Structures are given as C-alpha cells and as structure tokens.
Amino acid sequence: MKTPSEVIPKFIISLEKDKERADYLKNEVFTKITNYIKCKAFDGEVDDPNPVLEQNNLTIAEHFIEKCNAGQLGCYLSHYQVWKYILENNLDLAIVLEDDVKIYKNFNRIINTIYDNLPVKFDYVHLFVHPDKQKIEYLEAKEGDIIPAEDNFGTVAYIISLRGAKRLLKLTQLLKIQAPVDRQINFCVQHNFLKAYMVKRPFLITQGEIMPNRAVYNNSFKSNIWYSTKLIDKNIVNKKFIKPAGFTDDEINDLDKEIENHKKNAVKEDAKENPPVLEIKETKEIKETIETKEIKETNETKDELKVDLKEEPVKEGAKSNDVEIYIPSNEVIESVKNEIKEADKNEEDQIVSSIIEKLASID
Numbered sequence: 001m002k003t004p005s006e007v008i009p010k011f012i013i014s015l016e017k018d019k020e021r022a023d024y025l026k027n028e029v030f031t032k033i034t035n036y037i038k039c040k041a042f043d044g045e046v047d048d049p050n051p052v053l054e055q056n057n058l059t060i061a062e063h064f065i066e067k068c069n070a071g072q073l074g075c076y077l078s079h080y081q082v083w084k085y086i087l088e089n090n091l092d093l094a095i096v097l098e099d100d101v102k103i104y105k106n107f108n109r110i111i112n113t114i115y116d117n118l119p120v121k122f123d124y125v126h127l128f129v130h131p132d133k134q135k136i137e138y139l140e141a142k143e144g145d146i147i148p149a150e151d152n153f154g155t156v157a158y159i160i161s162l163r164g165a166k167r168l169l170k171l172t173q174l175l176k177i178q179a180p181v182d183r184q185i186n187f188c189v190q191h192n193f194l195k196a197y198m199v200k201r202p203f204l205i206t207q208g209e210i211m212p213n214r215a216v217y218n219n220s221f222k223s224n225i226w227y228s229t230k231l232i233d234k235n236i237v238n239k240k241f242i243k244p245a246g247f248t249d250d251e252i253n254d255l256d257k258e259i260e261n262h263k264k265n266a267v268k269e270d271a272k273e274n275p276p277v278l279e280i281k282e283t284k285e286i287k288e289t290i291e292t293k294e295i296k297e298t299n300e301t302k303d304e305l306k307v308d309l310k311e312e313p314v315k316e317g318a319k320s321n322d323v324e325i326y327i328p329s330n331e332v333i334e335s336v337k338n339e340i341k342e343a344d345k346n347e348e349d350q351i352v353s354s355i356i357e358k359l360a361s362i363d
Contacts, residue, residue: 005111008159009091010036011082014099015043015224021099024207024221032103039082041099044074045228052077053241056084056169061178061245061326066232068177071225073237076181079155080172083165091162095127098156100208100221106143110203113144114159118197123164124149124189126198128156131210134202141200149189149196155182156206167194178245178325180225187325245326 010033014025030036042052053059058080060068079096086094095111114125125146130153160168171188178184189196208221231237 003108003112004115005108006034008035008093008095008111008115010034010095010097011039011085012036012097012099012101013039013041013078013082015041017043017046018099018221018224021221025099028207029097029099029101029103032105032107039078039085042074042077042081044070044072044077047074048236049073049077050236050238050241052081053237056080057173059176059241059243060231060237061176062242063245064178065237065242068180068231069225069228070231070234071223071228072180073177073231074228075155075225076172076177076184079181080169083160083168086160086162086165087169091165093159093161094165095157095159096155098206098208100206101128101157102205102207104204106203110144110199113142114146114199117144117146121163121195122197123161123167123194124185124196125159126152126196127158128154128204128206129198129202130154131205131216138200143201143203145200146197147200149198151190152186152198153182154206154210155185156208157204164194164196174247174251175325176243176245184325 012025012029014022016022025038042049060073082094082096114127118125126149133150133152168185168188171193172184175184175188179187185194188194205216206220207217209215209223209226212223212226
C-alpha cells in the first residue's frame with residue numbers, strides 16, 4: 001500500500017530560463033520525491049500578464065502596482081495557475097514546491113506524519129517556516145507536529161487542499177492582488193479566511209535568498225524576484241486591470257446575491273472522523289504551463305536539516321515593505337460573522353471567515 005507522501009501530487013514551480021535551478025532540481029529534488037509535476041513558472045520579466053488577468057477575472061490594487069515588481073507578479077500568477085489546476089482536476093490534496101526548495105532525507109516520513117495529524121477540514125499548511133519566524137522553543141517538538149499557522153513568510157513549500165485552492169482562487173479575485181503571494185496568503189490566514197496550519201519543527205529550507213542580499217547558504221541562488229523590474233517602469237499591465245482596493249457597490253451586491261443562493265441550495269455534510277482517502281487522479285497537461293514528469297523511485301540522501309537559530313544581522317535593504325491589504329470595515333465583517341454564527345451554530349468549521357461564508361462556491 002502506498003503512503004500519503006507517495007500518493008500526494010507535488011507541483012514544482014520552475015522558471016525555464018534558469019538552467020542552474022533546473023540542474024539543481026534534477027540532481028537534488030526529483031531524486032527524492034515521487035509523483036511530481038514540473039510546472040512552467042510565469043516569467044514576469046518576459047510573459048504578458050494581461051491575458052492571464054483577463055481569463056481569470058483578476059485585478060491588481062492601485063496601491064500595490066507602484067510597489068510590485070515583475071518577479072512578484074510572476075510568482076503570484078505561477079501559484080495561482082497551480083491552484084487553478086488543482087481545482088480543474090479535482091485533486092484532494094497537493095504539495096507545492098518552488099525550485100529552490102532544499103529537501104532532506106526525512107521529507108517523506110514527515111509528510112506522512114503531517115498527513116496523519118491533519119484535521120478533516122483544512123485549507124493550507126506551511127511546510128517552510130522562514131528563519132526569522134522560527135522559535136527556539138519549538139525545536140523540541142516531534143517531527144511532523146503541526147500548530148495553527150502563525151505569521152510567516154515564503155511559499156517555498158506548502159500543502160494545499162482542494163478547498164484551500166478554491167478559497168485562494170476566489171480570495172484573489174475578491175481582494176485583488178494587493179501584495180506578494182506569501183504576504184497575501186499570510187493576510188488571509190491571519191484574518192481566518194483560510195483554515196491553516198504550520199509545521200512546529202522546521203524540516204526543510206530554501207537554497208535561495210530568504211531576503212534581498214541575505215541567504216542561509218554561501219552557494220544560494222540569487223533571487224529571481226527581489227531584483228526584477230518594477231511593474232510601473234515596465235508599463236505592461238493594462239489599466240483596466242488596475243483598480244482601487246476594497247469592494248465596489250456592485251461587488252457587494254453580487255456577494256449578497258451569492259449568499260442568498262447559498263442559503264437556498266446549501267446541503268451540510270456530516271463531519272468525518274477519519275482523514276479523507278487519497279486517490280491518484282490522472283493529471284491533464286496544461287499547454288505551456290504544466291509538464292507531467294514520470295514517477296521516480298525515492299532515493300533519499302543522508303543529509304538532514306540542522307537548525308541553528310542564532311541571530312543573524314539583517315543586511316541593508318533586507319527589510320520587507322509593510323503590506324497594505326484592504327477589506328470591508330470591521331463593523332461590516334463582525335455583523336456578517338454574527339449572522340453566520342447564529343445560522344450555523346453546529347457547523348464544525350467555525351474558523352471560516354465571514355467573507356468566505358458569503359461565497360457559495362467555495363465550500
């Protein structure tokens with residue numbers, strides 16, 4: 001019988017033009033995992049974002065277009081296309097990895113333990129914990145222990161459920177692209193728009209820069225994001241895809257209609273005691289986006305992550321910009337939350353946000 005780590009599809013986002021990273025994946029990553037799918041990353045410096053924004057009903061917030069660079073938009077759209085693939089192919093669970101992930105010998109064992117520890121309903125699990133967010137007291141945790149997600153940076157590695165993919169797709173459309181993908185996901189987690197967890201004890205890290213001009217390893221990859229051209233300088237995003245943050249009156253009316261339809265058609269499922277059974281589903285090839293690779297035998301190496309949480313000076317330019325993401329007022333959100341709690345007192349998933357509850361297609 002196959003283990004969860006063998007069955008769960010693994011999407012590896014890779015920028016085709018970066019041959020150094022391609023060689024690294026071939027030699028250091030593909031040999032250690034099974035059932036992987038190499039995904040062609042969206043190249044923000046070269047690819048035209050307008051067709052993707054048009055096809056997916058996406059917009060960028062005005063305040064972010066001035067800060068955002070081509071690499072950040074490319075990274076966001078790359079992850080978005082993976083979430084869309086998960087939804088279109090009805091995949092129960094997936095692991096998403098970026099091409100600078102550093103995997104150690106305990107990867108498959110810990111994935112199995114994490115799977116055993118997960119609740120029936122969840123959206124997202126941080127497998128990568130940014131070094132600045134790691135806590136010394138967590139190092140004594142058992143391998144594979146998970147806790148409710150805390151503030152974190154990075155999308156180097158994560159588990160996502162079908163429900164989580166649906167929510168992130170809808171949230172991106174709803175909130176607009178207002179921040180780098182990791183910060184926008186973190187925003188959704190911190191506001192309980194996603195039911196998310198994180199590993200308590202770090203078991204993998206990145207071979208790339210963790211901040212501008214700052215890396216864990218001397219031979220780390222230079223970031224393809226931090227130093228790319230500002231979008232405002234490239235002037236390639238059509239103005240119709242740049243809109244003020246927040247909700248318009250029309251969007252609020254659409255949401256009201258959606259929740260009314262949801263109330264009429266909602267069917268509650270009984271909570272399951274056991275984890276869902278994983279099933280390998282045939283993956284369809286998405287032209288110029290997803291490239292299916294042959295399943296390989298796991299060939300684990302002897303190295304293992306040794307975490308050192310000594311303080312490290314942050315170099316100049318390493319500080320991340322504050323993230324500004326706009327949603328309706330607290331009064332509006334609290335009012336809707338109270339209505340939903342009253343209507344669904346026995347609903348297992350009380351963490352689901354008011355905005356998510358308004359979106360019928362998400363659950």
